[in-house]
Amino acid sequence: MGDQTVLVVTSLEDATAxxxxxELGARGVPVARVDLAxxxxxxxxxxxxxxxxGTDDVTHGTLCTASRTVDLTxxxxxxxxxxxxxxxxxxAPEDRKFAFLQAGYGFGGALASLPNCLYVNHPARESFAxxxxxxxxxxxxxxxxxxxxxxxxxPDEARIFAAEVGRIVYKPLRTLPMHDPGGKPLIxxxxxxxxxxLDESIRHTAHVFQLLVEKTADIRVTxxxxxxxAVRIDSGILDWRADYTTHTxxxxxxxxxxxxxxxxxxxxxxxxxxxxxLGRRDRRGRGL
Amino acid sequence: MLFPSDELLPTYxxxxxxxxxxxxxxxxxxxxxxxxxxxEPLPDCHPTVVRVELDPDxxxxxxxxxxxxxxxxxxxxxxxxxxxxxAEDTEPDQDSADGKTHTxxxxxxxxxD
Numbered sequence: 001m002g003d004q005t006v007l008v009v010t011s012l013e014d015a016t017a018x019x020x021x022x023e024l025g026a027r028g029v030p031v032a033r034v035d036l037a038x039x040x041x042x043x044x045x046x047x048x049x050x051x052x053x054g055t056d057d058v059t060h061g062t063l064c065t066a067s068r069t070v071d072l073t074x075x076x077x078x079x080x081x082x083x084x085x086x087x088x089x090x091x092a093p094e095d096r097k098f099a100f101l102q103a104g105y106g107f108g109g110a111l112a113s114l115p116n117c118l119y120v121n122h123p124a125r126e127s128f129a130x131x132x133x134x135x136x137x138x139x140x141x142x143x144x145x146x147x148x149x150x151x152x153x154x155p156d157e158a159r160i161f162a163a164e165v166g167r168i169v170y171k172p173l174r175t176l177p178m179h180d181p182g183g184k185p186l187i188x189x190x191x192x193x194x195x196x197x198l199d200e201s202i203r204h205t206a207h208v209f210q211l212l213v214e215k216t217a218d219i220r221v222t223x224x225x226x227x228x229x230a231v232r233i234d235s236g237i238l239d240w241r242a243d244y245t246t247h248t249x250x251x252x253x254x255x256x257x258x259x260x261x262x263x264x265x266x267x268x269x270x271x272x273x274x275x276x277x278l279g280r281r282d283r284r285g286r287g288l
Numbered sequence: 289m290l291f292p293s294d295e296l297l298p299t300y301x302x303x304x305x306x307x308x309x310x311x312x313x314x315x316x317x318x319x320x321x322x323x324x325x326x327x328e329p330l331p332d333c334h335p336t337v338v339r340v341e342l343d344p345d346x347x348x349x350x351x352x353x354x355x356x357x358x359x360x361x362x363x364x365x366x367x368x369x370x371x372x373x374x375a376e377d378t379e380p381d382q383d384s385a386d387g388k389t390h391t392x393x394x395x396x397x398x399x400x401d
Contacts, residue, residue: 008347012340018348025346033347067344170321178322186322197317204316 005070007063008033009111009123010081017081032068037084039107040099042066047110061110077118078111080126120224120272129269132173132208142264143257147211155202158209162195167212169193169238189239212238215279221254223266224273228259232280 006029010017017033024031034043047061063070086103088096112124119125128134136146150161151173162168170193178186192212218233218240233240234248254262266274337351337359351359 012342012349015349021346021348025348031347033342067342067347170318172318172321178319180324185325187325188318188322191321191323193321199317201315201317201320204314205318207316207318 004076005030005032005074006077006079007031007070007075007111007114008079008081009036009083010079011035011037011084014082017079020079020081032063032065032070034063034065034068035084036103036107037087038065039086039103041087041089043107045107045110047072063110072110072114075114075117077120078114079120080123118272121274122270125270129271129274130174134269138265138268141268142261144261144265147213149208149210151206151208153203153206155198155200158198158202158207159195161209162193162198165211167192168195168209169212171208171210173206173208187241189242192238213279213281215281217280219252219278219280221258221262221276221278222274223259223262223276226263228254228262230254 006024008017008021008031010033012035021031021033039045042065044064045061050060061072063072086100086107088099088103091099108123112122121129129138133151136149139146148161148165150157152158152161169190171190172188175188178188180186193209218235219230220233221228221230223229230252232250232252234250235243235246237243237246240247262274262276265276266272336354338354339352341350341352342348343350353359
């Protein structure tokens with residue numbers, strides 16, 4: 001494809017990416033869509049070192065999908081939105097490990113090294129930004145208030161924390177698709193943790209506990225570049241994802257100070273885009 | 289993912305921390321906090337997508353139902369009904385002394401353009 005292509009790295013099932021692609025198409029922006037799951041069988045990448053020295057134009061190459069051929073040096077922006085993972089033809093387990101690592105550092109490395117490309121977001125930076133301790137540090141640095149929080153695999157520390165702060169919630173560090181023995185999908189909401197349940201099984205991996213903050217509403221803030229969009233969600237429940245029928249949505253203005261803080265937060269991670277779930281309280285204050 | 293799973297790392301026969309030390313299965317405390325998704329079942333008229341493919345021209349996803357028909361996504365969310373106060377004349381109350389109709393204001397959903 002010609003200059004100024006936007007490369008969308010996402011799964012075929014992602015409806016949000018479809019919305020972005022339709023809007024780009026309406027604006028006449030050339031788009032190429034690729035999923036990591038297309039590599040290596042349905043996508044081909046070739047990258048060469050540049051001729052000569054002293055250039056920052058480090059990646060010369062092409063990406064070929066079933067419907068597009070993309071000059072990687074001409075990609076103006078890359079939208080990275082929940083892609084699948086590499087799919088290989090049948091291989092021995094050891095060979096598959098090898099192929100997976102090569103694909104990650106090769107195909108993934110090529111997409112992560114595009115010159116003069118706006119990443120929304122860069123996958124490596126986004127991966128680091130998903131670490132909760134890094135989030136808490138960044139939030140505190142830009143002036144956001146984080147409720148008392150504990151990350152631990154120590155049952156004793158968990159019990160001491162609960163005794164110190166009062167009512168607490170459990171928050172998974174990351175979520176993943178889960179199913180019960182019958183195959184029904186499961187989900188982890190933010191739930192209040194019963195201190196009496198904090199037993200030795202906490203030892204088996206990392207857990208996050210946080211003070212249960214009494215909130216009057218949730219505020220979801222979306223930041224893209226310098227633009228900030230906020231919506232108030234009144235649900236009356238601890239985790240609004242648990243029951244969408246309870247919601248009332250109201251578009252609200254973001255206080256300038258808050259918008260500046262959130263933009264600074266993303267800048268610390270080198271991110272163009274981020275979504276924040278904030279809790280609104282009766283007294284003046286900010287919270288994550 | 290900040291650190292790779294051990295499936296992608298080499299293992300050493302004499303490691304002090306073998307990948308699986310054996311013994312009975314344990315479950316982390318957090319995994320027991322998972323609950324069934326509390327979503328309402330989709331209405332019968334909701335099409336079931338059984339196949340997706342990429343539109344080579346637009347680079348958007350084409351979804352097909354079990355009959356092979358293209359499932360067309362709705363446009364932007366749009367309000368088609370709204371609540372309004374509507375004046376309604378009631379039937380005369382048989383016990384009413386004057387036998388006249390009365391006007392009540394009721395809230396009903398009405399279509400909007």
